Amino acid sequence: MTVLQLVNNWFKNFAYETQNLFFFSLRLVGAFFSRRWYVTETMEQMYLIGVGSLYLVVLTGIFAGQGFAFAFSVELADFGAKNYLGRIMSIAIIRELGPVLTGLMFAARVAAGITAEIGAMKSAHQIDAMVAFGIDPIKKIAVPRTIALVIMLPMLTIICDAIALLGAWVIAVFVAHVTSTMYWSAVRDRLIFGNLFIGLMKPVVFSFVIAFIACYKGFASKGGTKGVGQATTQSVVMASITILIVNFFITRVVFSWIKGYL
Amino acid sequence: MIELRHVHFAYDTQPVLRDVSFLVDDSEAVVIMGPSGSGKSTILRLILGLDCPREGEILVDHKDVGRLGRGPLREIRKKIGMVFQDGALFDSLTVGENVGYYLIEHTKLKWDEIERRARAMLGFVGLEADEVIDKLPDQLSGGMRRRVAIGRALLSTEPQIMLYDEPTTGLDPYATHNIINLINKLHRERSISSIVVTHQIADAFAVAKRFIVIYRGEVAFDGSLEELRECRDERVEDFLAPFRASMKGVFERKFVDGAAPE
Numbered sequence: 001m002t003v004l005q006l007v008n009n010w011f012k013n014f015a016y017e018t019q020n021l022f023f024f025s026l027r028l029v030g031a032f033f034s035r036r037w038y039v040t041e042t043m044e045q046m047y048l049i050g051v052g053s054l055y056l057v058v059l060t061g062i063f064a065g066q067g068f069a070f071a072f073s074v075e076l077a078d079f080g081a082k083n084y085l086g087r088i089m090s091i092a093i094i095r096e097l098g099p100v101l102t103g104l105m106f107a108a109r110v111a112a113g114i115t116a117e118i119g120a121m122k123s124a125h126q127i128d129a130m131v132a133f134g135i136d137p138i139k140k141i142a143v144p145r146t147i148a149l150v151i152m153l154p155m156l157t158i159i160c161d162a163i164a165l166l167g168a169w170v171i172a173v174f175v176a177h178v179t180s181t182m183y184w185s186a187v188r189d190r191l192i193f194g195n196l197f198i199g200l201m202k203p204v205v206f207s208f209v210i211a212f213i214a215c216y217k218g219f220a221s222k223g224g225t226k227g228v229g230q231a232t233t234q235s236v237v238m239a240s241i242t243i244l245i246v247n248f249f250i251t252r253v254v255f256s257w258i259k260g261y262l
Numbered sequence: 263m264i265e266l267r268h269v270h271f272a273y274d275t276q277p278v279l280r281d282v283s284f285l286v287d288d289s290e291a292v293v294i295m296g297p298s299g300s301g302k303s304t305i306l307r308l309i310l311g312l313d314c315p316r317e318g319e320i321l322v323d324h325k326d327v328g329r330l331g332r333g334p335l336r337e338i339r340k341k342i343g344m345v346f347q348d349g350a351l352f353d354s355l356t357v358g359e360n361v362g363y364y365l366i367e368h369t370k371l372k373w374d375e376i377e378r379r380a381r382a383m384l385g386f387v388g389l390e391a392d393e394v395i396d397k398l399p400d401q402l403s404g405g406m407r408r409r410v411a412i413g414r415a416l417l418s419t420e421p422q423i424m425l426y427d428e429p430t431t432g433l434d435p436y437a438t439h440n441i442i443n444l445i446n447k448l449h450r451e452r453s454i455s456s457i458v459v460t461h462q463i464a465d466a467f468a469v470a471k472r473f474i475v476i477y478r479g480e481v482a483f484d485g486s487l488e489e490l491r492e493c494r495d496e497r498v499e500d501f502l503a504p505f506r507a508s509m510k511g512v513f514e515r516k517f518v519d520g521a522a523p524e
Contacts, residue, residue, distance in 0.1 A: 125350035128312055132344045133364050133418055134336045 024216045026084035028146065031139040041144040049110050049145070050152030054159070056105050059161040064101055065167030068092060073176035082176050086186025089168040094195050098161035099202035100247050104205070106153055107239035111214035114145055115235035119228035120217025127219070137219070153207040154200055161199065194258045202250055206243050213239045263288055264309055264423065264455070268485070269318035272302055283301035291449050293466040296341040296476035297501055303347070303458040305476070306425045307456070310344055311335045322423070336494040343415030343454075344425045348432075349407040351399040357384070357410050358395040381460045383413040387444055405437025412444060424448060429480050430465045442468045451517070463505045475501055 001009075069089055118141060121127050131138045161196045165187055172178040214235050221231035264371040271279040278301045294302045307313045308320050311327040319326045322338050329340060351360045359366065359382050362376040363371065369376075376403050381391035387409040399407055408429055426445065430438040442465055449456050449469075458469050466473060473490050474499050475483035482497035483490060490498070 040368070125346040126349070128307070128310075129344070129346055129350040129352070131312060132339055132342070133308055134339055134366065135367055154276055 009246075020220065021212065021216050024219065025212045027138055028142050028212065028215065030252065031136060031143050032146075034136070034139060038140055038144045042147050045144045045148035046152055049106075049148045050156060053106060053109055053156060056109060057102055057156045057160045058163050060105055061098070061100050061163030061173040062167040064097055065089070065164030066171050067170035068097065068164075069171035070175060073171060073178075077176065078098055082172075082178050083182050084181040084186060085168070085172050085176060087166060087190050089172075090187040090190035091195060093161050093164045093168070094191070094199040095251070096247070098157050098164060099199055099206065100243065101164075102153065102157045102160045102203060103206035103210070103243040103247070104240055106127055106149070106156075106210055107243055110149065111210050111235045112232050114211075114214035115218040115221070115232045118142075118215060119221035119231050122219065122247075123224055123228055124222060132260070138215075142211070142215040142219075145215065146208070147209035149211045150204060153210070154203040157199070157203040164243060188189055197258060198250065199256055201254065202247060205246055205250060209242050210239050213242065245260060263321070263323060264457070265321040266305070266308075267319040267321070269305075269308065269320060270316045271301070271308060271313065271325050279308075279476075279478055281478070282479070282481055284474055284481060284484055286455055286457060289415045289449075289453040289455055291458070291470040292472045292474060293467050293470040294459045294474045294476060295461060295463070295501070296456060296482075298461060300487060301479045302461070302476050306344065306427050306457065306459055309425060310339065310342055324464065336498045340419040341421055342423045343412075343421035345408065345415055345427065345429055348404075349399070349411035351407055351414070353399050353408060355398075356395065357399065357402070358396050360399065360410055361413045361417055363414055366443045368506060379417060380413075383417045384410070385458060386416070387413040388440060389413075403437065405433050405440060408433070408437075408441050409444060412441075412448075416448070421454065423431075423455045423457070426456065426460075428460055429458060430460065430462055438462075438465060447471050463502070465471075465506055 069085060071081060072088055073085055074093075076088070078084055087148075118127075127137045127141075130140060169180070169183055172183045173180050217231045217235035217238070221227050223230070265389065267481060269279055269282045270277070276326075282301075282305065294305060296302050304313065308315055309322065309327065309332065314328045318328075320328050323341065325334065327335060327338055336427050351357075352363065353361070353517070357436055358377055358380045361380040365371050365376045365379065366373075377395070381395060384391040384394060389406060389409055393403065394410070399410070404408065412424075412429075415424065424445075429441050429445065433441065445456060445458065448454050456470070458466070460466050461487060467487060471486055473483065473485065473487065474481060475490075477497035480497075481499070483493055484496055485493070490502075493499075
């Protein structure tokens with residue numbers, strides 16, 4: 001196979017996948033507005049997705065916050081600007097680090113779990129059995145997971161932000177020797193509408209990205225256990241990359257919209 | 263009544279069924295046989311409307327399932343009970359919840375009533391309800407899982423048509439014998455039309471007196487046991503060749519609950 005053919009095949013597959021993902025997303029959004037709500041399933045997923053990811057988010061937040069605070073404090077000390085540490089950490093964590101790190105953690109843990117679960121159900125003909133019993137598998141499986149993600153990801157992002165700021169505070173006070181009052185006052189200065197809006201909008205968008213990709217990959221998986229494994233890997237990679245790309249565009253576009261509030 | 267008229271089907275570019283036509287009358291039991299990968303299970307999926315034919319018509323009670331919308335298709339599916347390969351039980355639900363799945367999803371019956379009906383159904387399919395009702399499918403043997411799957415299909419909508427996909431594959435002789443008796447009992451007591459897909463010749467002769475041989479996606483034979491014995495079609499001979507030696511014994515095989523139904 002020539003390089004040209006390989007490139008051609010890659011583009012064809014990419015276009016095919018994008019088209020399928022688009023149509024799947026339309027079906028998923030359509031299912032939100034159809035009759036019947038699976039409240040119990042949604043609550044169960046909120047627990048599994050949200051509470052189950054809490055330790056991961058806490059650990060990520062505390063160490064990322066400390067790491068960044070340490071790196072910034074050294075640089076700021078050179079300029080005699082250590083007092084700005086709280087301000088920088090507040091912007092970095094709320095706008096970027098918190099949403100992206102939580103999103104990536106979710107892409108790794110939750111997207112993998114959702115894809116593997118749906119893929120295994122498909123492989124065992126459980127999805128077919130559902131359809132045979134007159135149940136829409138997208139409504140029953142994908143919608144509760146999407147709702148759970150949309151609710152839990154922003155909440156965990158807020159927790160991640162808070163923990164990261166706390167981790168940064170430890171470094172600020174005990175390593176950089178910034179007073180606690182100065183640090184929190186600088187943090188509070190940047191807790192303004194624009195930053196909070198971006199910081200909370202991102203996880204909502206990321207949650208849809210993760211849900212669409214994870215569910216789509218699960219439903220589209222084929223080829224038994226090997227196929228489920230491949231779908232799971234693709235789901236995590238695709239969700240992670242998409243989160244980073246979407247994050248850039250949100251920052252770029254929304255930043256220009258709400259410049260006046262920053 | 264189920265009728266397939268000149269049905270063609272393909273997965274992507276891979277043809278699976280070519281010009282398949284046959285008719286199954288009300289209360290008739292038919293076995294579809296053929297080598298693995300010949301398209302037998304695909305026929306069941308098409309009848310259930312899980313896949314759409316490329317060409318041709320699939321009529322269930324005079325309605326073409328390939329052209330029905332979601333609502334009418336759901337109504338048609340209510341008339342059909344499907345037993346998937348390996349049962350396709352929902353592995354996160356208990357046996358009781360699996361058997362009562364349709365009632366849980368589509369009715370407002372209280373759990374006590376659903377459990378009562380599930381227990382009765384488990385008894386009907388020959389299982390000790392007290393022993394199995396709270397177990398997960400993983401804790402059951404292969405034969406028990408198939409019986410639970412049959413119970414689940416029966417308790418759903420009291421179907422007029424039962425589709426069995428390889429109901430005895432992978433089971434020991436005792437479990438196979440029990441499943442065959444159950445299929446025959448259902449056919450006899452409830453006058454349910456049955457289509458049994460299998461490549462186990464001995465089991466095929468025990469559950470029906472009409473046989474359809476699918477060979478490489480085509481109907482190679484459609485007729486009675488006697489006609490099958492006399493058939494000299496190359497494709498049928500090729501399929502039956504490994505079993506010829508044991509055929510005589512198979513023809514005379516007797517089952518506890520009586521011979522195969524008309």
